[in-house]
Amino acid sequence: MLIKRGGDIKGGEITDQALYVNRRAFMAGAAALALTPSVAAPGMAAAAAPPAAGQPLAAARNKAFDIPDAATKFQDATTYNNFYEFGVNKDDPSNLAGTLKPRPWKVQVDGLVHKPATFDVDDVLKMAPLEERVYRLRCVEGWSMVIPWIGFPLSVLLKRVDPTGSAKYVEFSTLVAPEQFPAQKKGFFNFGGLDWPYTEGLRLDEALHPLTLLTVGMYGQVLPNQNGAPIRVVIPWKYGFKSAKSLVRIRLTAEEPKTAWNKAAPQEYGFYSNVNPKVDHPRWSQATERRIGEFRRRETLMWNGYDQVAGLYAGMDLKKQY
């Protein structure tokens, strides 16, 4: 790639603009942390230190979701990423993710709900027991991984805000902060990118499905920045881009939300984007995939192997509603 990156300055050397611009909120958050030691994630040594990437995060393995596939190497899962807020190259996220500040972090949950709320991410961590689940991850580009995520069902959070009867969809929004996400900066050579914020969406029944995981960790650790820290969703039967990262807002709506890739290329990335070997991407086949760490391509499985979701789409024409 010819793209020139300003990669000479390490993230940690840049004055943290988010901190000094927003220092009151930061100090309030720090004070709250100091006053309530139980806020800290399990396995934390000191309550005052917010959980950072790489620190252990305790979670009980939920064996109900175990699959025979071997987990992808941690090194691969954290250096081969699509996270367009950092850039279009697979190594951009791991190289540049130091600028993302996953604490303090708030998630606004609103829209068509009876009890809208803004949660501190450390409070979200305590909403339900953390489970480890090993999921397949299939990228729309034709590669796949197997990742032990840590989190709990998104339904726990959604039930807490109590969706109204007219709520039919859930919209996820990723943080917009050009000082933390370099590719969000406007620039002459930055054309052709996605519209920020990155938004994704699910039908409410998809969002409430037990497989849909609100995710805060992986490989027994706090979620690394390049994998969507501090909080993301993982929807294992859909192409990876549906699993939005670094969430700041979850909004319940009556209308199907606009989604980032659908806006960029509507004929290529549908709202559903369920893994389906029989429905090709307009430009390439989806029949096979390369599992990271393997040599030969393997057959892609319908619903990425998660047949339990088939009922959600009964009667739908999957070629049309791709």
Add this chain to the structure above:
Amino acid sequence: MTRRGRVALKVVAWAACLAPLGWLGYRAGTGDLTANPISFITNWLGDWTLRILLVSLAMTPLRTLSGWSWPIALRRLLGLFAFAYASLHFCVWLVLDHFFAWKQMGADIVKRPYITVGMTALLLMIPLAATSTAGAIRRLGGARWRWLHRLVYVTGVCAVLHYLWLAKKANPAPYYYAAVFIVLMAIRAWGWSRRASKNPLPGGERVG
């Protein structure tokens, strides 16, 4: 240019064209081909095919603008290296990516426009590589040989489209290559029109 100058020029060009392969070999040796080595190798070879092809297409415009003659001496070498990289790029797709899954690859060539134009670009380079020797120029005759070798413009269009059509929409890189190709062709067109106005005979002998 002196004979020694020409030799030095070619040595530099050889070294520059082999460097990407050397770097690839070094990264393979140190186990640094990313989590998806096949994709990395494919993209690396594809990127360098396009770059060397564009450099080869830049030699005539460089002469037009500068009046130097030495760029012309590099055209064949650069063109053959572009063909070599394109062939390696294809072989990786054939062997490492699809492991001779002919049926699926055949379907992809027909159904996927980016693969169709990529294959076209490669196939069109074969007659050019095959007729790159001095003997072939003699046998074909200069005029016919030059007409044949204008196929490289079609290869250029196909190669640029190949990248444009395979890249995801948010990636601006293929547009840079397309812009370079358009600029090079524009300089050529300017050179042609300038020569045509100097020499009213159509099909002037110095068409590059």
